[in-house]
Amino acid sequence: MRRPRRTNAVLVSAGAVLLASTAVALAPPAGAAAAGCSVNYGVSSQWQDGFGANVAITNLGDAVSSWTLTWSYGAGQTVTQAWNATVTQSGAAVTARNVAYNGGIATNATVSFGFNGSWSGSNPAPTSFALNGVACTGDTAPTTPPPTTPPPTTPPPNGPADITVNSATRYQTVDGFGAAQSIWGSAWSTAETQTLVGMGANQLGLSIVRTGLSPVSSEWATHVNSLKTAKSAGSNVKILASPWTAPAAWKTNNSRVNGGKLRTDYYDDYANHLNSYVQYMRGQGVTIDVTSVQNEPDWHPDYDSMDWSGTELRTFVRDQGTKVQNTKLMVAEAVNLNYNFTDPTLNDSTARNNIGYIGGHLYGTEDAGRLRPYNLAQQHNKPVWMTEWNLHAADGGGSNIWGNPANTAVWNETLDDIMRTVHKSMEANWSAYIWWYGKRYYSFIGDGESAYGTVAGAPLKRGYAFSQYSKYVRPGYQRVALTKSSKASPLEVTAYQGDGKITLVILNRSNSAVNNAVVQAPQNVTRAEHYLTSQNANAASQPTSVNGGQATINVGARSISTLVFTL
Secondary structure, three states: OOOOOOOOOOOEEOOEEOOOOOOOOOOOOOOOOOOOOEEEEEEEEEEOOEEEEEEEEEOOOOOEOOOEEEEEOOOOOEEEEEEOOEEEEEOOEEEEEOOHHHOOEOOOOOEEEEEEEEOEOEOOOOOOOEEOOEEOOOOOOEOOOOOOOOOOOOOOOOOOOOEEEEEEEEEEEOOEEEEEOOOOOOOOOHHHHHHHHOOOOOOOOOOEEEEEOOOOHHHHHHHHHHHHHHHHHOOOOEEEEEOOOOOHHHEOOOOOEOOOEEOHHHHHHHHHHHHHHHHHHHHOOOOOOEEEOOOOOOOOOOOEOOEOOHHHHHHHHHHHHHHOOOOEEEEEEEOOOOHHHOHHHHOOHHHHHOOOEEEEEOOOOOOOOOOOOOHHHHHOOOOEEEEEOOOOHHHOOOOHHHHOOOOHHHHHHHHHHHHHHHHHHHHOOOOEEEEEEOEOOOOOEEOOOHHHOOOEOOEOHHHHHHHHHHOOOOOOOEEEEEEEOOOOOOEEEEEEEEOOEEEEEEEEOOOOOEEEEEEEOOOOOOEEEEEEEEOOEEEEEEOOEEEOOEEEEEEOOOEEEEEEEEO
16 A cells, blocks of 8 residues: 654763764853862772763863763773763763753862773773873872773662563563565665665664565565575565555456456465465565465455455465465565455365465554454454554655755654554564554655655655664564563553563653663673663663663663663
8 A cells, every 4th residue: 555852871882972962062161170189089889890980070260061081091991871961082082071950060169070991901090180181180080990900790780670671471472573575666776675674873673574475476586685685684574575466367356456346266376376476475585475365355445456255265275375386475464454465365274274364554554443453363363463554644745845854744643653653562472563654754764755855765754763663672572471560651561572682662742751771681781781762862872870780771761762671
């Protein structure tokens, strides 16, 4: 179907700020720092190859709207992560600047910030600092000597948890998150495919690619290269092939368009047609993991389409399903997951055994009360996939807002409509969420259409937001239970476990940040990573502190973020 803050902590790496922020340090006014300023530098913890430090500046002098503190390391230490300041490093020279959310600084006030770093061999504290270019002559001694032993295996907890993960209670296994390539047009290029399925920087990590199964076999070659690239460039990428129609001569209206039914005397031909496609792709080195019997059997528009009833679908998969080899069949991709098109197959043991998946689209599904667990499918262990949705009402009829990553209308629709339905689909125990075209001005990467202001192949805001699921909740992960405190009540959270990780995806659709939120894992963790997308940030790394099985994070207002625990 084709239907139409800013955070209060900044994560940096050596030499570069990883989180793009509107906070920019202003040029310090003359005389903004007093020569008598004092710097207290303390190593708060130290472990093999790493350390944490806190820095406090006192006696700033005259009131300032910004400050810059510089020092040099003498033993090759490297800053890797900072908070409450923007910290960069060039060689031994380190520069720390305040960020705008700290506001103006009162005369003689104390300001502080912290960071993590790496070290090798020794970790002496720096002995001299300069504030806004003026050497500090006050105390610069460390507040505490560097510890020489690793932190305890189980540090004290940060406090009562705001989100507690319970991996003993498990729900659906996730098959993936994806998008469709052009059904009737040209294929994604190699670079575009890599951007969509890759796991690197500025790549979106899609794990399902939906492709059209043309009624004309001469068109099958169009997408071979992009599908091969998806399989090789991604990780565990699945291919879903969806037919819009059978060949015209096999239909009651003798046409590819305007619906029409498949004639019963051509049921076996249609099964062989689906099988021929799967075997052709297999011969090209592309495994078609899932093959749908029909896209939207309940919709007959003036483009490729074909009508079925639920009983007819049941009869076809019961009598012909075994002829389609080396793939798993899906029924029925109805417009709004109408159970009338899937219940007959699920209630017939022979037909049920010939399918692997239940599919449905999201158009009107929530209004119909079906954005919820499909109990009959769960009863028979048939994963439910949401295989298409398309929404781009924000443009109001067409504008170039889609190329503006900070456009409020685009972000509100992305967060409140698209990401919210992904969250609800996961809570409904569905196993996959597949958006419409991955390459389109309103989608995950731009198509370069001049009227809408996007760059062909470049990731868009909606793609970065979707990657908060697709890149970090991988095929085979299982959703697990969690509980929330009253402090975390504005947050919409799902948690997943797999590959030695626990991953939480967190939507904060409220207008207020939830700061210092404590997240409790079921066991001690070795590492925590936090990534956030908002109106002003794209899958940007965020600071987090870890104590045993707990992490403390700041969840920005109007944002979606992902917390990944490595166990």
